[in-house]
Amino acid sequence: MRVDLLPEYGLPKDILPRADRGHRSFNKHFEVAVDVHLRQQIDQELETIHEIGRRLSQSMSLADLKDYRQRIAKFLKMCISRGLCFKEENFPARYGRSKILSIVKTVNQKLLALAEVMLSENRDPLKAMALVDEIRGLLLDLYV
Numbered sequence: 001m002r003v004d005l006l007p008e009y010g011l012p013k014d015i016l017p018r019a020d021r022g023h024r025s026f027n028k029h030f031e032v033a034v035d036v037h038l039r040q041q042i043d044q045e046l047e048t049i050h051e052i053g054r055r056l057s058q059s060m061s062l063a064d065l066k067d068y069r070q071r072i073a074k075f076l077k078m079c080i081s082r083g084l085c086f087k088e089e090n091f092p093a094r095y096g097r098s099k100i101l102s103i104v105k106t107v108n109q110k111l112l113a114l115a116e117v118m119l120s121e122n123r124d125p126l127k128a129m130a131l132v133d134e135i136r137g138l139l140l141d142l143y144v
Contacts, residue, residue, distance in 0.1 A: 045075050046139060053135070056128065060118060062119075068132075110138065117131065
């Protein structure tokens with residue numbers, strides 16, 4: 001036996017399933033949640049790096065330098081793996097040339113300069129603080 005329903009006995013349109021719209025909505029919510037979580041992780045890591053940098057500029061110890069370098073390496077790996085940060089900026093230079101600034105390379109150069117300051121016989125806390133602040137600024141540039 002076959003039962004044919006008349007159109008007036010069908011399901012109301014607001015109850016009918018709309019898989020396509022719900023699927024997009026879930027994907028959007030999921031992407032927003034992942035983005036918020038990633039930003040929270042990065043904010044927390046930047047705060048930790050800032051605290052270790054402050055401690056490093058006060059104590060000038062090699063253990064703090066090692067911890068600082070490891071945290072920065074972890075931060076850079078996290079940013080690069082998520083596709084957030086590696087960017088090249090073109091700047092006009094003399095004679096029509098353009099300069100490409102890679103921030104990751106600059107951070108590595110500043111870390112090497114900081115290690116040289118820490119390992120030199122004449123440790124200058126002001127130079128160390130200035131380099132820590134420069135590195136922090138570069139990391140913020142990667143994030144923003």
